[in-house]
Amino acid sequence: MSQIYTANFFINPPIFIKVVEKDKGIELDLGLEISGSYSYEISDDIAFFSKGGDLTNPQKKAEFEGRLLQSMHCTMSIFFGEKIPAGIAHDDIPTLLDDLLVYVLSDLRGGFCKTNGIYISDFSFDSTRINSEDEDKYRLAVLEYNSLNNVPGANDNFDTVSGTTENKKLPPKTKFKWECPCGRLNETNFCPGCGRPKDATSVSWICTCGKKNITRFCTNCGTRRD
Secondary structure (H helix, E strand, O other): OOEEEEHHHEEEEEEEEEEEEHOEEEEEEEEEEEEEEEEEOOHHHHHHHHHHOOOOHHHHHHHHHHHHHHHHHHHHHHHHHHHHOEEEHHHHHHHHHHHHHHHHHHHHHHHHHHHOEEEEEEEEEEEEOOOOHHHHHHHHHHHHHHHHHHOOOOOOOEOOOOOOOOHHOOOEEEEOEEOOOOOOOOOOOOOOOOOOOOHHHHOOEEOOOEEEEEOOOOOOOOOOOO
């Protein structure tokens, strides 16, 4: 039986998604940060070693996993380019994540894995969220639209911030529950069920209004995650 190797990944630079909301005059490229893990094993010795593969050498193993990560990044970019060429609404981004996971795994198995003689299993996303600066950029665009169009009550729960966003408002921070991969909802920094830390493993968080989110701000009420 082949040895199974486990690796973690973080997509950097982030995958850029075109967010278009014509009713608000918004068209922005937002960076999606994705981290996760996967397991793999050698499935074709000839293909693997003909590519110079050597998992016993730490440096070569890291280089190999780096090439896999580059392939993964390219596949994710292609997915969003093909799936939403005209853009997508900010709040609809979470609806694509399951399809993205299936698409990436299928492409890797049929492309990189087949060429390099490996098989990937247990592929998962542990954390998916919009880059914080881009999330702020989107929120400010929405707030500007609300202010210019006098949307009733849209900014009632926002606090004014200074600096480059003077006279704009951002949602206040609040306590929230985060969902651990083990399925437990927590308010502490570590999951009491399995011990995982909040920031490194949280797939999503539950706002005080009850909405489940992956973004920095609640897509239902605008509350900012702490």
